[in-house]
Amino acid sequence: MTLTTLAALVPALPFLASIAGMLLGRRAPGFVQPMAVLPTLASFVLAVIVAVRQGTGPATDVGTRLTPTGSVPVDLALHLDGFAVLIAVLVGLVATCVQVYSTGYLRDDPRYPSYAALVSLFTSAMMLVVYSGDLMVLLVGWEVMGICSYFLVGHYWETPEARSAAVKAFLVTKLGDVPFLIGIFALAADAGTFRINGILTTAASGGLHHPTVIALLLLAGIAGKSAQFPLHTWLPEAMAGPTPVSALIHAATMVAAGVYFVARLLPVFMLSTAALAVLAAMAAITMIGSALAALAQDDIKRVLAYSTIGQLGYMTAALAVGNRSAAVFHLLTHGAFKALLFLGAGVVIHAAGTNSLAATSRMGDLRRRVPDAMWTMGIGLAALAALPPFSGFFSKESVLRAAEDAASGHVGHVPSAIGWTVLVAGLLTALLTAAYATRLFLLAFLGSAPRIAEAPEGGAAHDAHAMPPVMITVLWVLAIPSLALGVTGGVLPAWFDGTPLTPTLATSVLGIGLALVGVLTTYAAWRAAAARRAALAAPPAHTEIEPAATEAYAIAHHEQVYGDIAAAADPADPGRLLLGRLHRHAAHGFHLDAVYTALFVRPVLAAAGLVRFLDREVVETYVQGAGATPGLLGAIVRRVQTGNVQTYLSALLAGAVVLAVLVAAGA
Amino acid sequence: MHLGYPAVLAVLLFCVGLYGVLARRNAILVLMSVELMLNAVNLNLVAFDVWLRDTLHAGQALTLFTITIAAAEIGIGLAIVLLVYRNRGTSDVDKLTDLADTGTEPDSDSIAPTTDNAAETAADQALPAGGQTA
Numbered sequence: 001m002t003l004t005t006l007a008a009l010v011p012a013l014p015f016l017a018s019i020a021g022m023l024l025g026r027r028a029p030g031f032v033q034p035m036a037v038l039p040t041l042a043s044f045v046l047a048v049i050v051a052v053r054q055g056t057g058p059a060t061d062v063g064t065r066l067t068p069t070g071s072v073p074v075d076l077a078l079h080l081d082g083f084a085v086l087i088a089v090l091v092g093l094v095a096t097c098v099q100v101y102s103t104g105y106l107r108d109d110p111r112y113p114s115y116a117a118l119v120s121l122f123t124s125a126m127m128l129v130v131y132s133g134d135l136m137v138l139l140v141g142w143e144v145m146g147i148c149s150y151f152l153v154g155h156y157w158e159t160p161e162a163r164s165a166a167v168k169a170f171l172v173t174k175l176g177d178v179p180f181l182i183g184i185f186a187l188a189a190d191a192g193t194f195r196i197n198g199i200l201t202t203a204a205s206g207g208l209h210h211p212t213v214i215a216l217l218l219l220a221g222i223a224g225k226s227a228q229f230p231l232h233t234w235l236p237e238a239m240a241g242p243t244p245v246s247a248l249i250h251a252a253t254m255v256a257a258g259v260y261f262v263a264r265l266l267p268v269f270m271l272s273t274a275a276l277a278v279l280a281a282m283a284a285i286t287m288i289g290s291a292l293a294a295l296a297q298d299d300i301k302r303v304l305a306y307s308t309i310g311q312l313g314y315m316t317a318a319l320a321v322g323n324r325s326a327a328v329f330h331l332l333t334h335g336a337f338k339a340l341l342f343l344g345a346g347v348v349i350h351a352a353g354t355n356s357l358a359a360t361s362r363m364g365d366l367r368r369r370v371p372d373a374m375w376t377m378g379i380g381l382a383a384l385a386a387l388p389p390f391s392g393f394f395s396k397e398s399v400l401r402a403a404e405d406a407a408s409g410h411v412g413h414v415p416s417a418i419g420w421t422v423l424v425a426g427l428l429t430a431l432l433t434a435a436y437a438t439r440l441f442l443l444a445f446l447g448s449a450p451r452i453a454e455a456p457e458g459g460a461a462h463d464a465h466a467m468p469p470v471m472i473t474v475l476w477v478l479a480i481p482s483l484a485l486g487v488t489g490g491v492l493p494a495w496f497d498g499t500p501l502t503p504t505l506a507t508s509v510l511g512i513g514l515a516l517v518g519v520l521t522t523y524a525a526w527r528a529a530a531a532r533r534a535a536l537a538a539p540p541a542h543t544e545i546e547p548a549a550t551e552a553y554a555i556a557h558h559e560q561v562y563g564d565i566a567a568a569a570d571p572a573d574p575g576r577l578l579l580g581r582l583h584r585h586a587a588h589g590f591h592l593d594a595v596y597t598a599l600f601v602r603p604v605l606a607a608a609g610l611v612r613f614l615d616r617e618v619v620e621t622y623v624q625g626a627g628a629t630p631g632l633l634g635a636i637v638r639r640v641q642t643g644n645v646q647t648y649l650s651a652l653l654a655g656a657v658v659l660a661v662l663v664a665a666g667a
Numbered sequence: 668m669h670l671g672y673p674a675v676l677a678v679l680l681f682c683v684g685l686y687g688v689l690a691r692r693n694a695i696l697v698l699m700s701v702e703l704m705l706n707a708v709n710l711n712l713v714a715f716d717v718w719l720r721d722t723l724h725a726g727q728a729l730t731l732f733t734i735t736i737a738a739a740e741i742g743i744g745l746a747i748v749l750l751v752y753r754n755r756g757t758s759d760v761d762k763l764t765d766l767a768d769t770g771t772e773p774d775s776d777s778i779a780p781t782t783d784n785a786a787e788t789a790a791d792q793a794l795p796a797g798g799q800t801a
Contacts, residue, residue, distance in 0.1 A: 638768040639768075641766070641767055641768040642764060642767050643763070643764025643765060643766045643767025643768075644760070644761060644764055644767070645760060645763075646688070646689050646690070646697075646760060646761075649688060649689055650689055653685070653689070
C-alpha cells in the first residue's frame with residue numbers, strides 16, 4: 001500500500017470502529033471489546049509504519065478537492081512531516097493503552113459500548129487533526145474532539161459534578177472556538193486557500209494583511225482547547241470523567257491539539273510580535289499559577305490536571321519563543337508520562353477507594369498493595385519533575401534552551417524580553433513542579449497510618465479483590481517511553497526543524513538544581529508536617545466494585561466529606577506548609593471561577609431573570625388581556641341569551657323597526 | 668275597490684299575528700299567529716297584483732307559493748310542538764329555554780356537557796308526564 005493509503009487508514013479505522021460500536025454495541029456485547037481495541041491497535045501500527053516510511057524525508061502532501069465552495073475551496077488533504085507522524089504515533093500509543101486499560105477499568109460498566117465507541121471516535125478525530133493539511137478538515141476533527149470530550153466527561157451523568165463539568169468543558173472550549181473559527185476565515189480570506197501549505201507560503205511572502213488580529217483570534221481557540229489561562233478552568237473540572245478519559249483526552253492528546261495547531265501555523269504567529277508576547281504572557285501565568293494550584297489540590301487527579309495545564313504552558317512557552325521542535329518534543333514526552341500518571345492514578349484510586357491525598361496519606365499500605373503503580377508513577381513523576389535521566393528532563397531542557405536562546409537575542413523576530421519571561425517562568429515552574437510531584441508521590445504512596453488505630457475494615461477485603469492485570473501491564477508499557485524517550489533528543493532534530501534539542505550546561509545545572517531544591521524542600525516539609533498527622537475523616541471506600549464505579553463514587557463523596565471538591569483540611573499536607581497563606585487561594589485555582597461567576601455568570605443569570613420577568617409579567621399580561629377581554633364581553637352578551645324565542649323575536653322586531661326608521665329618515 | 672281597504676286589513680291582520688307571536692305562551696297559538704301574518708302578506712300580494720294590473724299575475728302566483736309553504740311549515744311546526752309536548756308535558760314557550768346560557772360555566776369547553784346534562788335531567792323529569800300523555 002502506498003504511504004497515502006496507509007495514512008488515510010489511520011483515522012479511518014477508529015472511525016469505522018466507533019460507528020460499528022455505536023450500531024452493534026447493544027446487540028453484540030461480545031464484540032465490543034475487540035471492536036474497541038483492535039482497530040485502535042491497527043491504527044497505531046499503521047501510524048508507526050507511516051512514521052517509518054515518512055522518516056526524515058521531505059514532507060508528503062496529497063490532496064483532493066472535497067467541496068467547490070464557490071470562493072475558498074475545501075480540500076481533503078494529508079500533510080505528513082516529522083511533527084505529524086510522530087504525534088500520530090504518540091496518539092496511537094496512548095489511545096491503544098487507554099482502550100486496553102478501559103477493558104479492565106470499566107469492565108462492568110453498562111455504558112461501556114458507547115464509551116469505547118466515543119473513545120474510538122475521539123482517536124479518529126485526533127488523527128485527522130494531526131494528519132490534515134487543510135484547516136477546514138482540521139476544524140472538523142477539532143470540533144469532533146470537543147463533543148467527544150463533552151460526552152466522556154459526562155460519562156457518570158448520574159452525578160451532578162460530572163454533568164456540570166461536562167457542560168463547563170463544552171461551553172468554555174466553545175467560547176474559544178468562536179474566535180478561532182473567525183480567525184480561520186480571516187486567514188483563508190487573506191491566503192485564498194484553506195490549505196496549510198498555501199497559508200504558510202502566503203505568510204512567508206507577506207501576503208497576510210492583519211497577522212496580529214488573526215493570531216490573537218486563533219490564540220483564543222488555542223487557549224480554550226489547550227487549557228491555557230484564562231480559559232483553563234474547565235480542565236480541573238473535567239476530571240469528573242473516568243480516569244482513562246482523563247489520560248487520553250485531558251492529558252495526552254486533545255489538549256495537545258492546540259499546541260500542535262500553533263506549531264503547524266507558527267510562521268503566521270511569528271509575523272506578529274504582539275501575538276508572541278500574548279502567548280508568552282499566557283504561558284507564564286499558566287505555568288506558575290497552575291503549579292501553585294497543583295501544590296494545593298487534594299484530589300489526586302486534580303493535581304495531575306493542574307500539572308497538565310502547567311506542562312501545556314511549557315509547550316506554548318516554547319512556541320512563544322519560536323521553537324516548535326522543543327514544543328512538540330515536550331508534547332511527545334508529556335503525552336507519554338502524563339498518560340502513565342493518569343492511568344496510575346486510576347489504579348491508586350481503585351486500590352484506595354478514594355481520590356483524596358489526605359486519605360491516602362493515612363493508609364500506609366498502598367505501596368504494598370499496588371507496587372506496580374508506585375514504581376511506574378514514580379517514573380512518571382520523576383519525568384514530570386524533570387529529573388535526569390527521565391524523558392521529561394530532556395524535553396523541558398529543550399524548552400529552557402529555546403528560551404535561553406531567545407533571551408540572548410539569537411532568535412530573529414522574538415524580542416529577548418519574551419525569552420526572559422519564558423525562561424524565568426520556566427525555571428520557577430520547574431521548582432514548583434518538582435515540589436508538587438514529590439508531594440503527590442509522598443502522600444499517595446509513602447503514607448502511614450496515624451497512631452490512632454485505622455478503621456478496622458481494610459486489608460483482607462482489599463487484597464481479595466485483585467487489580468485487573470491489563471491495567472498493570474499498560475502502566476509498564478507506558479513507563480518505557482516515559483523513561484527512555486529523552487534519549488531521542490539527539491535524533492529528533494532530523495525529523496523536526498533541525499533545531500538542536502539537547503540540553504545545554506547552564507540550563508541543565510539550573511534546572512536540575514531547582515528540581516532538587518523543590519524535591520528536598522517538599523520532603524523536608526513532609527517530614528516536618530508528619531508529626532501533625534492526625535486521624536481525619538476519610539470518605540467511605542468502596543473497592544470491591546469495578547474501578548470506574550469506585551472512582552465515580554469517590555468523586556461524588558469528596559465534597560460531602562471535606563466540604564470542598566478540591567481541598568481537604570489536612571494539617572499534615574506539605575503543600576499547606578509550603579504555601580502558607582497562599583494555600584487557600586491556590587486550592588481554588590486563585591478564585592478564577594469566582595471571578596468568572598461574578599463577571600459573567602451572575603450578569604447572565606440577572607439578564608435571564610430580567611427576560612423572565614418581562615416574559616412573565618409584561619408579555620404574559622398582554623396575552624392574558626387579549627384572552628380576558630373577549631371573555632368579559634362574552635359574559636355580558638351571555639346574559640341576553642335567555643332561551644326565550646319570543647324575546648329574541650322582539651329584539652329582532654325592534655331592530656327591524658329601528659333600521660326601517662333610519663332608512664326612512666335617511667331617504 | 669280602493670286599495671286602502673285590503674291594505675289596512677292586511678296591516679291589522681299582521682299586527683294581530685305579530686302580537687300573537689310575541690305575546691302568546693302556547694306554542695300552537697304562536698303557530699296560528701304566524702299563519703295570520705302569512706295571510707296578511709297573501710292579502711297584500713293579491714291586492715297589489717290587482718292594483719298593478721300585472722299581466723303575469725306574479726302576486727297571485729307568489730300567493731299560491733306562500734300557501735303551499737305555509738302548509739308545509741305548519742305541518743312540521745305542529746309535529747315539533749306535538750313531540751315537545753310529549754317529551755316535556757308542556758307546550759309553554761316560556762318554559763322551553765334549553766338554549767339559555769345559565770352562566771354558571773364561564774369557559775366554553777364545559778358549556779356543551781353542562782347543557783347536555785341539563786337537557787337530560789329536564790327530559791328525565793318530563794318523561795313520566797310525557798308517558799302519561801302519550
